[in-house]
Amino acid sequence: MKILLIAPHPFFQERGTPIAVKLLIETLSEFGHEIDLLTFNEGENISVNGLRIFRIPNLSILQNVPIGFSPKKIIGDVFITFKMFLMLKKNNYDVIHAVEESIFPAAFFNKFFNKKLVYDMDSSMADQLIEKWDVLNKISGLLNGFEKWAANNSTIVIPVCKYLADKIKEFSPETKIQILEDIAFEPDYTKNKNENLKKLFPENHLIALYVGNLEHYQGIDLLLEGITKVNSKVPFSVAIIGGNDVSINHYQNKSKKLNIENKIKFLGRRSLDQLPFLLEQADILLSPRTKGKNTPMKIYSYLASGVPVLASYIDSHTQAMTINDAKLFKPTPEGFAKAFEDLLNNEEERKQLGNAGKKLAKKNYSLESYKIKLKSVYELLEKKL
Secondary structure (H helix, E strand, C coil): CEEEEEECCCCCCCCHHHHHHHHHHHHHHHCCCEEEEEECCCCCCCCCCCEEEEECCCCHHHCCCCCCCCHHHHHHHHHHHHHHHHHHHHCCCCEEEEEHHHHHHHHHHHHHHCCEEEEEECCCHHHHHHHHCHHHHHHHHHHHHHHHHHHHCCCEEEECCHHHHHHHHHHCCCCEECCCCCCCCCCCCCCCCCCCHHHHCCCCCEEEEEECCCCHHHCHHHHHHHHCCCCCCCCEEEEEECCCHHHHHHHHHHHHHCCCCCCEEEEECCCHHHHHHHHHHCCEEEECCCCCCCCCCHHHHHHHCCCCEEEECCHHHHCCCCCCCCEEECCCHHHHHHHHHHHHHCHHHHHHHHHHHHHHHHHHCCHHHHHHHHHHHHHHHHHHC
């Protein structure tokens, strides 16, 4: 089939949703479909059979679009909307595959073009807006109403997690739903994997590792404050991978104020292909996230590594794993400290949780599982043509 895929963000960049979109493109190409990708001006081009990339104008105001909602993101979405209409008018697509907020103009235009419409729901726009601006709670019904309208006008919705699937079921019981989780990144042993984390720390230390951006909702404040409360005779250090210069500097200063700078190393960003090898070198993997409903993409790679996961007890995590698969803690500094101490002091528990997490990832969050689920979505769309 010929697909118009709309990805309203910089592409390709090594961050959450763009990584998921890249996997989507590669898999659809493998299935033999043709893809026209409409995306932002920023990002690297990728070469995939059957893929053509179309971008919005490369204006100075649209440079360095940050993660999440921002004035730049909104301006970019306006350009996406206009170009989407022109592409639909010019080309005869079988399917419109709309990622995140692009579903709203896509569903509106589809009233006139009458294509098969996929709502690729990586997050809830209503939830994100309300989390960012509490005052919007007053119009939560209206915001959720837009998502309900979009679901009702879609051929199928593919939410990234159970929470979003449940939300759509409540909104639109008749709409077809297929949960399509992110997957663990599989190691590519042809890549250079010479970085040795252990050499950065004292030889006898257990290494706890966090990977991801350093936005506030990721719980880095909770992590640092929790470290000050850890009381264990087992020596340890914490490595933090990710973030930009501003966020790294901010948390380095906070570590100094908390007198734990000797325990923490901020290593900056690493390429995606290094991730599996870095995870395997850790003794404990950390996800102290404090907000959010959708599961962080890194969790699947965490689990697949065979290293025990220490994560906050919030919906983002509990819908992907249980207390049998990971060490879950109440999202407070005290809760983190207690759970972290338990893992530091108990080698057998670390081993058991690492093995359980790896088994879970292989069963539910593998590339093979992803392909089966996506194939079922597109087989359904072909039947409806």
